[in-house]
Amino acid sequence: MNKKIVYPCLALVLFFVLTLPITASFAQKELEGPDDIQINFIEGNSKRDLAVTFNHSSHTGYDCQSCHHKWEEDSGKEPQSCATCHTDFNIEKESGYKWYFRIMHEKGLRYPTCVSCHVENFGDDQQMVGCTRSACHTDGIY
DSSP states (O other): OOHHHHHHHHHHHHHHHHHHHHHHHHHTOOOOOOSOEEEOTTTTSOSSOOOEEEOGGGGTTSOGGGTSTTOOGGGSSOOOOGGGTOOBOOSSOOOSTTBHHHHHHOSSSSSOOHHHHHHHHHTTOHHHHOSSSSSSSTTOOO
16 A cells, blocks of 8 residues: 555544544533432421432433423533522422422423423333432422
8 A cells, every 4th residue: 555645544544533533522522410418398398208319410411400400501600500599498388489399390481490391301200200209309298
């Protein structure tokens, strides 16, 4: 084979092999959040254990701003917990955007809630949308 063709071809192949991991990391700009987050802001306001363990790794492929709707990805700031803005942790029926229980469970709000997103994605699968002994409330709620 002609060296004038072989060496440039090898250099080109080597260039692509070496730059592939770099370009793939830019293409997959996937933000990762922590796992095993215990969400229990209702604690102390209810005799029931309403804790939920949230794993970001179970929610890959979803837009972060679906939940962190006030966060801007390019801001350089970390996304905040829902409880940063939704600070009314009373278990009794309340109204308004500050009521924490509402933004987890109600459907048909301006932004998706945990339950509305699960119903949209899992339908009637009680393991994913049910209240008792579900993937969210593994110990039940009573």
